[in-house]
Amino acid sequence: MRYGIPITPFGAGSGLEGGAIPETGAISVDTSRLDSIIEIRPDDMIARVGAGVRRLELNRQLRDAGLFFPVDPGADASIGGMASTGASGTNAVRYGVMRENVPGLTVVTGTGEVVRTGTLARKSSSGYDLTRLFVGSEGTLGIVTEVTLRLHPLPDxxxxxxxxxxxxxxxxxxxxxxxxxxxxxxxxxxxxxxxxxxxxxxxxxxxxxxxxxxxxxxxxxxxxxxxxxxxxxxxxxxxxxxxxxxxxxxxxxxxxxxxxxxxxxxxxxxxxxxxxxxxxxxxxxxxxxxxxxxxxxxxxxxxxxxxxxxxxxxxxxxxxxxxxxxxxxxxxxxxxxxxxxxxxxxxxxxxxx
Known part of the structure; x- marks a missing residue:
């Protein structure tokens, strides 16, 4: 922010709109190594993952628990990129898009401030809904580093x-x-x-x-x-x-x-x-x-x-x-x-x- 240099996050590069392509003179921040599945809570049907975790690998890890993450944009996208772009896909008719399946985020803003949004609870009516502000913001409000995801039972x-x-x-x-x-x-x-x-x-x-x-x-x-x-x-x-x-x-x-x-x-x-x-x-x-x-x-x-x-x-x-x-x-x-x-x-x- 102080030096006026744009910072563009890069996840898997699977989006076709070019949002991960930095401007000339910008800094490209590769989030692919933020690939830890931090926590899976089967009873709460919630997972906390790094922004670089890929969708297919997450679902492989969830399978033994009888759970899955349903948003499927048709690519092995990174979860941070999916949150930033508000991804959708073939399962949206039943399970919704990223907006409905991300209860919380950790985001680093342009000033270097770390912002944590949402809670692990299924419902909260207190405070601003900052999670939905950041989901779909294309990285313009900050760089997503961690995502809390709502999981669903793996269906027959x-x-x-x-x-x-x-x-x-x-x-x-x-x-x-x-x-x-x-x-x-x-x-x-x-x-x-x-x-x-x-x-x-x-x-x-x-x-x-x-x-x-x-x-x-x-x-x-x-x-x-x-x-x-x-x-x-x-x-x-x-x-x-x-x-x-x-x-x-x-x-x-x-x-x-x-x-x-x-x-x-x-x-x-x-x-x-x-x-x-x-x-x-x-x-x-x-x-x-x-x-x-x-x-x-x-x-x-x-x-x-x-x-x-x-x-x-x-x-x-x-x-x-x-x-x-x-x-x-x-x-x-x-x-x-x-x-x-x-x-x-x-x-x-x-x-x-």
Missing amino acids: AKSAHASFATLAGAVEVVTAIKKAGLAIGRVELLDQPLVEVINRRGALSLPPLPTLFFEFHGYASKIEGLAATIGGLVEDFGGTPLVWAETNLLWTTRRDCLAWARAERPGANSWPSDVCVPISRLAEVILETREDVSASAIPAYIVGHVGDGNFHCVFILADDEEEEVAYYADRIVGGRSRSVVRPAANTGSKPFA
């Missing part, structure tokens, strides 16, 4: 997929599921072009239609009843009957499918967008986005955590084709798609999933 899970005659039906049924108060573990949308990529490159064989991937949590009898109810709604919106799938295969496919899409155009890079709107506007925005990109020559795919109103439109662009990049900047970012999304969109930084 069963997965399924359903195909839809229309993209609108696939999106609208999720709204209906949410309005009915039905608790699902995960629900992910894949548009038809992405499903076609999966059929060419993956182990799943799916109808070449817009598709939803579901994960149900709970006891077998609970899952059976929930799936029957959701299956009825799916068919009401033009979907096929639910098809059960091996859980690891389904979600590995979801994780890898965008890399497969990029590989279909050798030498290209993916340019992901990240949009979140009120769920009542989700179908409208996705359909208009699909219409825009279908009218262009640029390959693009839509995938989304539609249970919380979030989707990604991922453009597969060749960096050396200046005309293509210019088209993206002018038509897609500056044109009708942007005007549709701007009033309700939140494009805040977080690791892409």
Whole structure:
């Protein structure tokens, strides 16, 4: 602060928005060695970890206790980075995002002051909620050095997929599921072009239609009843009957499918967008986005955590084709798609999933 030199924390470098890239003349602080799992309290369902602890390693350590940390941004991100960016992911529909799963932090401010927020108690109504001030602040208010995390029981899970005659039906049924108060573990949308990529490159064989991937949590009898109810709604919106799938295969496919899409155009890079709107506007925005990109020559795919109103439109662009990049900047970012999304969109930084 005294010398006016910016300090930029670096965790795993897995976020795609460039928040970990320092300005010229700045200091880059590598937090990767703050990698101690300080304390796991199974009875309190809380863990205290260093900012450099990676998400996958934490869940490996938690497995024997029958617990897990649910926020999954689609990368083996550092916990400090996830807190700083307010990360979300495929489990947000059931477990929430980092904001709901971080009850406390230790942060070092620009003046060198160490600030500890929150407590180990599940509830507190005294004092300012500084934790939520720091979560999602992108390192601008201080550098996270320790995070207290809310843990959850490791669920029994069963997965399924359903195909839809229309993209609108696939999106609208999720709204209906949410309005009915039905608790699902995960629900992910894949548009038809992405499903076609999966059929060419993956182990799943799916109808070449817009598709939803579901994960149900709970006891077998609970899952059976929930799936029957959701299956009825799916068919009401033009979907096929639910098809059960091996859980690891389904979600590995979801994780890898965008890399497969990029590989279909050798030498290209993916340019992901990240949009979140009120769920009542989700179908409208996705359909208009699909219409825009279908009218262009640029390959693009839509995938989304539609249970919380979030989707990604991922453009597969060749960096050396200046005309293509210019088209993206002018038509897609500056044109009708942007005007549709701007009033309700939140494009805040977080690791892409």
